[in-house]
Amino acid sequence: MNELRESDDVYRRFQLIVNGPALFNAVVTGVELGLFDFLSGRGTATAAELVEFTAMEPHKLRVLLLGLTASGLVEKTADGYANHPVAERLLAATGPESWRHILRSWKTLYYPAFYHMTAALTAGTNSGIQAHEGTERTLYERLAHDADLAEIFHSAMSAFTLQTMPGLLTHLDVGQTRHLLDVGAGAGTNCAHLLSAHEDLTATLLDLPNVIDMAKTRLPAELTDRVEFCSADMLNDPFPTGADHVLFSHVLDTVSAEQAMSLVTKAFDVLPSGGKISVYGFSAADDERGGPLAARLSLYLNILATGRGMAWPVAEIAGWLRQAGCIAVEGVGDLPYEHAMVVGTKP
Numbered sequence: 001m002n003e004l005r006e007s008d009d010v011y012r013r014f015q016l017i018v019n020g021p022a023l024f025n026a027v028v029t030g031v032e033l034g035l036f037d038f039l040s041g042r043g044t045a046t047a048a049e050l051v052e053f054t055a056m057e058p059h060k061l062r063v064l065l066l067g068l069t070a071s072g073l074v075e076k077t078a079d080g081y082a083n084h085p086v087a088e089r090l091l092a093a094t095g096p097e098s099w100r101h102i103l104r105s106w107k108t109l110y111y112p113a114f115y116h117m118t119a120a121l122t123a124g125t126n127s128g129i130q131a132h133e134g135t136e137r138t139l140y141e142r143l144a145h146d147a148d149l150a151e152i153f154h155s156a157m158s159a160f161t162l163q164t165m166p167g168l169l170t171h172l173d174v175g176q177t178r179h180l181l182d183v184g185a186g187a188g189t190n191c192a193h194l195l196s197a198h199e200d201l202t203a204t205l206l207d208l209p210n211v212i213d214m215a216k217t218r219l220p221a222e223l224t225d226r227v228e229f230c231s232a233d234m235l236n237d238p239f240p241t242g243a244d245h246v247l248f249s250h251v252l253d254t255v256s257a258e259q260a261m262s263l264v265t266k267a268f269d270v271l272p273s274g275g276k277i278s279v280y281g282f283s284a285a286d287d288e289r290g291g292p293l294a295a296r297l298s299l300y301l302n303i304l305a306t307g308r309g310m311a312w313p314v315a316e317i318a319g320w321l322r323q324a325g326c327i328a329v330e331g332v333g334d335l336p337y338e339h340a341m342v343v344g345t346k347p
Contacts, residue, residue, distance in 0.1 A: 021111070026067030028107050030074070031091055031100045039074070039083045040092035046080040096155070097162035105156030108149070109139070110296075113304035126307030139305045140254075144210040154187045154214060160337075161189040161250070167335040168280050173343070174198055174245060177276070181206060181243035183234055183263070184251035188215035188227075195223045204240055206230040235259060239270045246271060250281045252317065254301055256308040261320050268324040268346055275346045277321060282311035283333055283340035291338040317342040 005011065016023075030036055038053050039045055047065070051058050065081060068074035073087040083092060090099040113128030120127040126139075132149070134142035143150040174180060174194060178201075182191050185205035195201055205215055209231040219227060230240050235255070239246075246267035252260040267277050282297050284290035290298070294311035301309040314331040317340075321329045326344025333340040 023067055023071045024103075024111070025107070026064060027071055027073060027091070028103050029064060030068055031103060035068075036073075036083055036087050036091040037094070039081060040088055044077060044079045044082045050081065097159055099159065099163075101152075101155040101159040102163075105152050108152055110300050110304065114299070117299065117303050120303040120307075124307075126302060126304055128304035129307075137307065140208060140211070144208070150210065150214070154211070157250075158187050158189045158218075161186070164337045164339055165190075165193055167337070167339050167341070168249065169193065169197060171332055171335070171341040172247070172278055172280065173276075174201055177201060177245040179203065179243045179245070181239065181246045181267070181270075183239070183246060183248050183267070184254075185215060186211060186250075188219045190247070190249050191227065192218075192220055192223060195226055196220075202226045202228075204228040204230055204243060206232055206234060206239070208233065234263060239266050241270045243270065244272055244275045246275070246277050248277070248279045248281070252279055252309075252320075253281045253297065253311055254306050254309045257312075257316070257320075259308070260312070260317075261323065264320045264324045268326065271346045273346055277324075277326060277344050277346075279317050279321070279342045280339065282338055283314055283317075284311045284338075293338045311338070314340045314342055318344075 033054050035050065035054065038050070042049070045053070047058070047061065050065070051061050054061060056064070065074065065076075069076050069081075073084050073091065075082050075084050094100075112131065116128040126137075129137075129139055129142065132139065132142045133145040136142050139153075143153055168190065172194070175198075177198075180191075180194065180201060180203040182203055183206050185191060185207050188205055191203050191205055195203060203226065205212065205227060207215065212229050212231045216229060228240075232238075234251070248263065248267070252263065255263065264277060264279075271277070282294045284294045284298075290311060298310035301307075314333045318329045318331050321342065321344035324344075325346065327347050329342070329344040331340060331342040335341065
């Protein structure tokens with residue numbers, strides 16, 4: 001048997017994976033303590049200054065810093081400790097796009113559910129959902145019972161949407177669109193940016209009632225006269241008519257292939273001739289070649305969120321659009337954050 005070498009990429013990845021939960025929580029602790037903010041404001045801080053700021057026992061802070069420097073997000077310098085540029089950009093930022101919102105959701109919702117991975121996958125059900133109040137089958141529906149948890153979840157979704165927004169704005173062609181139907185619109189983050197960028201565009205936001213209520217409070221006031229709200233269950237309720245472009249952003253990955261086909265068909269049926277369907281979201285090159293973000297999303301969906309779905313390959317999404325009747329189907333893969341855009345037109 002060949003001896004394992006620390007330089008082997010898979011071996012190094014193995015060590016990162018098995019030690020990852022500890023390092024992940026060290027990073028979240030750093031966020032919760034405001035440590036990245038403190039370093040951002042000072043540039044460099046000594047251990048003594050960090051002890052005073054955090055009010056931690058020096059030894060406990062030393063252990064935390066060991067975890068943070070092991071992650072690479074905090075760097076030890078001759079003068080003390082400093083944020084790595086990645087931490088400065090992703091974690092020290094305090095705006096709605098900050099990764100701090102995403103990490104908080106992963107700590108609170110995602111990773112506790114992953115404890116149930118073996119049971120959920122072998123049973124074929126999202127058994128991780130049992131930790132949350134309600135009898136509904138999806139996490140999205142059960143969040144209606146817990147306003148605080150819903151806020152954590154949707155803040156994370158908005159943050160990730162903002163992180164991936166450049167790919168959407170660059171590749172979503174709404175130049176000839178009059179009215180956009182945003183299915184599974186969430187808190188309205190996509191819509192707000194698209195309407196701001198295209199002054200003649202109007203939109204309908206479709207999502208569950210509790211989500212639409214949240215979107216109404218988050219959408220900028222100057223855009224509300226260009227928006228209609230539709231409280232509906234996308235899987236069971238009809239789509240409203242009147243749109244000439246339907247957007248599924250981070251939606252089809254949450255459902256089964258059969259449900260995705262049904263949603264695409266419903267979109268096709270309400271569009272006029274020349275109308276477009278655009279699908280944007282995580283994507284795997286194929287089942288054997290997925291990146292860490294696509295893999296994490298796919299596992300989360302099946303263990304907790306919906307019990308189905310995954311980061312679908314571009315070819316599979318394109319197949320649904322063609323089967324529904326679309327022509328001129330085109331896909332763009334390899335976008336940042338393991339995303340893709342697939343577009344089809346109704347003849």
